[in-house]
Amino acid sequence: MRYFVRDGTLFIRGRFRAASTGVGGGIADVTTVLNHTVPHDFQEDPVRRLELITAWHGVFRDYFGLLTAVDMRHLCVLQYDYVTVFITAGVSNPTPSPSTPHTINIIAYSREGMADAALLETIITATGAKAWALHHLGYDFPGTTTDAVVVACERDAEPMHTYAGTLTEIGRRVHEAVLFGLPEALARQQGRVKREGPSFFIYSRYGGDHWVEWQKENCPYHPCHFAGQRCDYCYCPCYPCGDEDLGEWVNSSNGGSVWGCAGCTLLHIPEVADYMKRNPEATLAELKRFRERL
Incomplete structure (x- = not known):
């Protein structure tokens, strides 16, 4: 798996088996998962927008895509052993009103293989962690009106995970990453934490289990x-x-x-x-x- 941000879009590239609740979602073999930033007043056809973005960057049609109004500078990437989670989050007003455009996008990737059922269960696990994190932050809603989740694993890896609830090894890692990462993503989007680019966190066991933000400057x-x-x-x-x-x-x-x-x-x-x-x-x-x- 390789990931990079280019022209306001997060590209995650590889050979994946994936499940998506986003644009053109479902379960499929894909080579790309992307999260693309659009203007706050975006009114275009989302399918057409993603087709144009992927064509411009030479990506074939085997992709899953998400849209967000959050700048990719506020992206949070969290690595917990073989699991990597990508989060962009925008909740500017604590209201469940459908007229207020907010989006929390979560992409979870596993270097280890997963059964299709585990891919689907990871969507539930990530969504539950998102709701729990919002509750802890004082919001009175479990999500926003346009949230989406993509879960991907290595297509060629032997499926090691049949389930992905919070009692499983992979589910626990996804749950912890979202629970920690969502507040960090919101803090950056709301301007309470200033970073020039995406933030990277790693789960460390050195000196006790904890999350560490890696910053090359410090x-x-x-x-x-x-x-x-x-x-x-x-x-x-x-x-x-x-x-x-x-x-x-x-x-x-x-x-x-x-x-x-x-x-x-x-x-x-x-x-x-x-x-x-x-x-x-x-x-x-x-x-x-x-x-x-x-």
Whole structure:
């Protein structure tokens, strides 16, 4: 899975099995999930708008799309092990009035395979967490009139998850990510938290389980590799790459194994980081070849 923001649109690219409640939703194999920002006075046909956006960016018709009036600068991305959740949220007035245009869009992605039933149950889990988060924030409604959820997993992965309620491992991760991420997304959209671009959070077990917002400007470990390094991709979009030239599998504290790549500097090289920004779907082999030409 790769994701990037371009021209006011979040693109999530890969080979997915996905379920969507958004425009043209359902259950299907798709290569793209996108969340596109539209003007606050948007009155166009949403299907036509997404067709134009995807055609402009060279995306085929196998996609699920969402629309929002929230600027992608306020996007929150939350990574909890093999689960990544993307949230944009707008609730400018605490009212359930259908005449007030608000939207909370949630996209949940699993690196591990899921049965179709689990994809559908994740929509319920994410929606329940959204309602719970809004309640804790003092709102008297469980959602807005145009909310949507997309759930995607790796199409080629063996289905490891049959269910996705809050008592399951995957459901618990999605629930916690939405419960934490929705208030953060609203804080950014409402201007209470200022960020120049999307915010990235990771669930850390170091020093006790908690969420950490990663900000390259305030990283206490900088520079962790070499002077002049770039940190745009500190949390590598290729992870876990499995390339033993760059890392190795190590035993984890819970008895499993995790990909360890603390010594990898590939995407810290300024020229490689710039290349990745220009070509966000570049393969690992392509990035390594580019490095060799420097």
